Amino acid sequence: MSRKSEVFVVGGGPAGLSAAIVAAKLGARVLLVDDNPMLGGQLVKQTHRFFGSSARDAGIRGISIAEKLRMEAQAIKKNLVVQLNTSAVGFYGEGEAGILTPERYEKVTYERVIVGTGAVENSLNFENNDLPGIYGAGAVQTLMNVHGIRPGKRILMVGSGNIGLIVSYQLLQAGVEVVGVVEAMPTIGGYLVHASKIRRLGIPIMTGHTIVSANGDLGVTGATLCQLDEKYQRVPNTEFEIICDCICLAVGLSPLIELFQQASCKMVFVPELGGLVPLQDGNMRTSNPRVYVAGDASGIEEATTAILGGRIAGARAFESLHGPSSDAQKIVDDAAGELKSLRSGSTGNRIRWGRERVTQEIASC
Amino acid sequence: MLNKDGIISLAELAPLIPSESRLKKGPVAMAECIQDIPCDPCVLACPRHAITMKAGITDQPHLDQAVCNGCTLCVASCPGLAIFVVNMAHAPRSATVTLPYEMLPVPKEGEVVAALDRSGKTVCEAKVLKVMKSKVYDRTLTITIEIPKDLAMSVRAIRAGVKVGRK
Numbered sequence: 001m002s003r004k005s006e007v008f009v010v011g012g013g014p015a016g017l018s019a020a021i022v023a024a025k026l027g028a029r030v031l032l033v034d035d036n037p038m039l040g041g042q043l044v045k046q047t048h049r050f051f052g053s054s055a056r057d058a059g060i061r062g063i064s065i066a067e068k069l070r071m072e073a074q075a076i077k078k079n080l081v082v083q084l085n086t087s088a089v090g091f092y093g094e095g096e097a098g099i100l101t102p103e104r105y106e107k108v109t110y111e112r113v114i115v116g117t118g119a120v121e122n123s124l125n126f127e128n129n130d131l132p133g134i135y136g137a138g139a140v141q142t143l144m145n146v147h148g149i150r151p152g153k154r155i156l157m158v159g160s161g162n163i164g165l166i167v168s169y170q171l172l173q174a175g176v177e178v179v180g181v182v183e184a185m186p187t188i189g190g191y192l193v194h195a196s197k198i199r200r201l202g203i204p205i206m207t208g209h210t211i212v213s214a215n216g217d218l219g220v221t222g223a224t225l226c227q228l229d230e231k232y233q234r235v236p237n238t239e240f241e242i243i244c245d246c247i248c249l250a251v252g253l254s255p256l257i258e259l260f261q262q263a264s265c266k267m268v269f270v271p272e273l274g275g276l277v278p279l280q281d282g283n284m285r286t287s288n289p290r291v292y293v294a295g296d297a298s299g300i301e302e303a304t305t306a307i308l309g310g311r312i313a314g315a316r317a318f319e320s321l322h323g324p325s326s327d328a329q330k331i332v333d334d335a336a337g338e339l340k341s342l343r344s345g346s347t348g349n350r351i352r353w354g355r356e357r358v359t360q361e362i363a364s365c
Numbered sequence: 366m367l368n369k370d371g372i373i374s375l376a377e378l379a380p381l382i383p384s385e386s387r388l389k390k391g392p393v394a395m396a397e398c399i400q401d402i403p404c405d406p407c408v409l410a411c412p413r414h415a416i417t418m419k420a421g422i423t424d425q426p427h428l429d430q431a432v433c434n435g436c437t438l439c440v441a442s443c444p445g446l447a448i449f450v451v452n453m454a455h456a457p458r459s460a461t462v463t464l465p466y467e468m469l470p471v472p473k474e475g476e477v478v479a480a481l482d483r484s485g486k487t488v489c490e491a492k493v494l495k496v497m498k499s500k501v502y503d504r505t506l507t508i509t510i511e512i513p514k515d516l517a518m519s520v521r522a523i524r525a526g527v528k529v530g531r532k
Contacts, residue, residue, distance in 0.1 A: 048444070049444035049503070049505070050444060051402060051403060051404035051444050051445070052403055052404060052405075052422075053403070053405055053422050054405050054406050054408070054409045058404060058405060058406050058444065059406035059442060059444055059503075060503070061503060061504075064503070172468065173467060173468060173469070175469070186369070187368040187369060188368050188369070188370075188371060191400060191402050191445065192367050192368060192371070192399070192400045193397075193398055193400070193402070193443075193445030193446065193447040194445065195367070195371035196367070196371050196372070196373065196397065196445075196447065196483065197445065197446045197447070198371065199370065199371030199372055199483065199484060199485060200371075200481055200482070200483050200484070200485050200521050200522040201468075201481070201485055201522055201524075202481065202484075202485030202486075203485065204370075205370050205371045207369050207370065341403070341421050341422045341423070342403040342422065342423075343403070344403075344420075344421055344422070344423045345401035345402075345403070345420070345421070345423025345424070346401045346423075347400065347401050347402050347403070347423065348403065348423060
């Protein structure tokens with residue numbers, strides 16, 4: 001069986017879903033696939049209220065943003081076909097992809113593809129890091145906030161980026177004791193208001209520390225931590241054990257980029273964006289003119305910027321097929337303006353540098 | 366140091382503390398948000414426009430103490446749960462602190478709960494005066510507690526449903 005679409009969108013998270021909504025509303029025939037049973041990507045487990053601009057979803061919980069996007073997609077009666085529980089398994093030739101639905105393997109032909117595959121969680125090397133009871137932060141959030149299952153009774157969080165801090169707070173909300181947050185860097189990685197809100201509920205944040213080993217035979221019974229010096233070397237004789245039955249790793253994300261490589265998109269390693277990402281022209285188009293990128297797959301950020309990048313990708317993909325459109329241009333201008341203000345200031349420095357590099361390098365290839 | 370352990374230091378806190386004369390007049394907000402993060406709901410939440418961001422959305426909130434009347438609408442609007450309203454004029458010996466609350470159990474008005482400082486240490490007991498729920502707040506509660514006046518600049522959280530020992 002084969003399906004035809006003008007714009008094929010891979011991933012129903014904030015980026016892909018926004019891209020699909022925009023492209024379909026402008027008039028493109030869109031097929032969206034997502035491997036989950038529900039649209040919304042990671043938003044479906046984000047029970048906290050979002051930062052950002054009041055003009056776009058700030059103060060709203062991630063779960064509500066997912067609901068809003070789902071309703072918007074459902075309201076589009078024509079042009080948008082959503083296929084859930086379906087993975088895009090490969091790109092072949094020019095404008096061909098394979099998808100695996102619950103029923104069968106199918107071929108999709110497309111004029112443009114927007115890849116919003118998101119990211120994969122990083123792991124960390126330490127002794128016994130394969131013991132039962134060691135989770136990625138995403139898994140902990142899914143267990144708690146989607147399925148209502150507590151991952152443990154006493155949990156140690158590794159990583160003080162926004163994910164580590166926010167998931168620690170959500171664990172407290174779920175009635176799980178958080179014994180501490182460990183951070184290798186000398187300072188807290190995430191927003192300090194998130195740090196303060198768990199600290200004042202009694203969770204110690206241990207900057208300049210790392211996990212040496214997970215302890216236990218059949219499962220986690222504790223963790224050995226130690227101090228790090230300014231060169232991230234372990235300080236001898238500073239080891240101590242902390243009792244816990246669960247260790248949660250929130251040590252960063254890496255863009256999920258296999259499909260770009262299959263489509264021969266030129267890639268670049270940008271540490272500020274989380275690793276290897278496709279070069280893009282500032283309008284989310286990669287070096288392969290059929291392929292657009294949106295969301296964390298274009299560089300690790302967060303959901304609001306993923307939505308805005310998705311809107312740009314959707315509008316530009318439409319224009320590349322149907323010619324210039326003032327409606328599309330307005331969507332792009334508005335989104336670009338919002339992105340600029342969200343990425344301004346000192347906390348946006350790294351993202352700005354990374355983004356500039358990705359778009360500058362494509363000009364020279 | 367805030368960026369080392371999550372606890373705002375006295376030096377970092379100093380510029381945020383309202384003047385003595387303003388505190389005497391009644392409730393006033395404190396936005397304990399000292400980092401350039403992209404976030405602005407507090408600006409829109411204030412009906413009197415007492416909170417502004419001069420350099421755009423990543424600026425820190427600037428609170429005009431003279432314009433703020435301590436209405437507490439900003440408290441639940443802050444996604445970072447970083448805004449508090451302090452009323453030093455509440456009573457001769459006690460003050461009130463209004464803080465955001467998203468935990469279980471939800472205390473009842475009149476209940477005595479543990480009052481925690483910025484490091485999570487229980488520093489005193491607090492009487493819950495008011496529990497505000499509003500659809501606009503989207504499941505974030507705004508709780509007003511009564512505490513000894515000298516702890517009004519220290520207490521920033523509560524723990525309900527635990528036994529509170531008398532000092």
